Amino acid sequence: MSSKKPLNIGLVGYGFMGRTHTNGYKRVNDFFPELAYRPVLKAVCGRSAEGTQAFADQWGYESIETDWRKLIERKDIDAIDICTPNNSHAEIAIAAAKAGKMILCEKPLSMNTAEGHKMVEAVESAGVLNTVWYNYRRVPAVTLAKKLIDEGRLGKVFHYRANFLQDWTINADLPQGGTALWRLDAAAAGSGVTGDLLAHCIDTALWLNGSISDVSAMTETFVKERTHTLTGKVEKVSIDDACAFLCHFSNGSLGLFESTRYARGHKALYTLEINGENASIRWDLHDLHRLEYFDYKDEGQIRGWKSIHVTDGDHPYMKHWWVPGLQIGYEHTFVHQVADFLANVEHGKSTSPTFREALETQAVCDAVLASAKGRSWEDVKV
Numbered sequence: 099m100s101s102k103k104p105l106n107i108g109l110v111g112y113g114f115m116g117r118t119h120t121n122g123y124k125r126v127n128d129f130f131p132e133l134a135y136r137p138v139l140k141a142v143c144g145r146s147a148e149g150t151q152a153f154a155d156q157w158g159y160e161s162i163e164t165d166w167r168k169l170i171e172r173k174d175i176d177a178i179d180i181c182t183p184n185n186s187h188a189e190i191a192i193a194a195a196k197a198g199k200m201i202l203c204e205k206p207l208s209m210n211t212a213e214g215h216k217m218v219e220a221v222e223s224a225g226v227l228n229t230v231w232y233n234y235r236r237v238p239a240v241t242l243a244k245k246l247i248d249e250g251r252l253g254k255v256f257h258y259r260a261n262f263l264q265d266w267t268i269n270a271d272l273p274q275g276g277t278a279l280w281r282l283d284a285a286a287a288g289s290g291v292t293g294d295l296l297a298h299c300i301d302t303a304l305w306l307n308g309s310i311s312d313v314s315a316m317t318e319t320f321v322k323e324r325t326h327t328l329t330g331k332v333e334k335v336s337i338d339d340a341c342a343f344l345c346h347f348s349n350g351s352l353g354l355f356e357s358t359r360y361a362r363g364h365k366a367l368y369t370l371e372i373n374g375e376n377a378s379i380r381w382d383l384h385d386l387h388r389l390e391y392f393d394y395k396d397e398g399q400i401r402g403w404k405s406i407h408v409t410d411g412d413h414p415y416m417k418h419w420w421v422p423g424l425q426i427g428y429e430h431t432f433v434h435q436v437a438d439f440l441a442n443v444e445h446g447k448s449t450s451p452t453f454r455e456a457l458e459t460q461a462v463c464d465a466v467l468a469s470a471k472g473r474s475w476e477d478v479k480v
């Protein structure tokens with residue numbers, strides 16, 4: 099028997115994120131043996147009993163539910179993990195907070211800032227521990243970037259640049275809505291690439307470079323109508339297929355962000371670059387274990403971009419994995435978030451980004467969408 103304290107997980111939604119999180123719960127104690135808590139795969143909730151049972155059998159959940167309200171009522175569940183499409187985050191999170199459950203919620207926090215405020219109010223008034231799965235913060239190379247910035251190595255920051263490029267919706271025959279394509283349906287997703295992809299870039303940017311004060315954006319919906327999977331009818335597409343925005347950060351630097359699902363050849367190209375007075379940093383999700391670093395202080399004849407292979411024992415999170423030189427990948431970012439969450443549970447603390455912190459990303463997304471609609475500069479109002 100394990101001497102660790104059990105933390106009973108109730109997972110809602112067992113798609114892509116349901117799998118990454120469950121993998122995190124299963125792996126965490128093997129690689130982070132110091133943790134006092136052990137996640138227990140107590141129950142998974144989906145809408146069809148057959149599919150949910152198949153997932154439970156495959157991944158090792160003890161029981162299933164087909165209504166998330168029943169899951170939340172259960173006394174044997176400590177934490178609710180929300181892995182459903184965006185339009186259900188608020189309802190599930192607010193009910194879970196009222197029931198006194200800890201909450202791990204997928205991003206984006208909410209459909210918009212107003213809804214996000216209600217979620218923040220719910221978790222804070224119930225005093226329940228919470229986190230939002232902006233997992234890219236926990237790529238060791240990105241965490242290292244944060245450390246280098248906090249050490250003051252960049253000096254004054256002038257520029258922050260980020261892209262998140264995909265190409266999977268170019269086909270105009272692709273329908274919108276329903277289980278697999280809810281991202282194309284504004285009623286389920288809230289927005290298109292802004293809430294789906296740029297939200298990640300914005301969360302990382304706020305973390306690395308501080309708050310954003312105002313934005314000027316443009317969006318485009320390249321395919322204006324698509325058949326809706328649920329109604330069978332051709333309907334207007336209301337999501338943004340592409341979005342680009344400029345912004346001012348409160349530290350005086352300028353931001354440039356772009357995201358699209360129409361960049362032929364790109365599957366998930368998330369890149370960021372920060373240019374400071376003394377040094378610059380660059381990172382690319384397709385090469386996620388490397389951090390590129392340019393230091394102007396280096397001697398002139400050997401000055402240049404360094405490619406730091408972030409796999410050494412003194413790099414963030416890496417002492418928990420293999421030996422120096424051997425890299426880890428995407429799924430480990432979720433193991434890291436579970437590890438940080440469990441460590442913070444011991445101290446009664448929520449894990450960054452908390453609901454309140456993720457609300458700021460939501461406010462930037464709202465300002466971006468308002469700016470594109472009104473062709474105006476918009477202040478970010480949390």
Ligand SMILES: NC(=O)c1ccc[n+]([C@@H]2O[C@H](COP(=O)([O-])OP(=O)(O)OC[C@H]3O[C@@H](n4cnc5c(N)ncnc54)[C@H](O)[C@@H]3O)[C@@H](O)[C@H]2O)c1
Pocket residue numbers: 110111112113114115116143144145166180181182183184186204205206231232233277278294
């Ligand atoms: N952190 C990340 O990098 C990341 C990546 C992908 C998705 N996400 C977020 O995770 C969430 C889920 O995305 P996904 O890619 O896993 O989607 P998905 O479509 O693969 O899975 C969603 C699951 O939710 C289920 N579901 C829908 N309504 C439900 C309900 N009322 N009760 C129970 N189950 C329900 C669906 O059947 C499906 O199993 C979204 O909010 C998305 O933005 C985050």
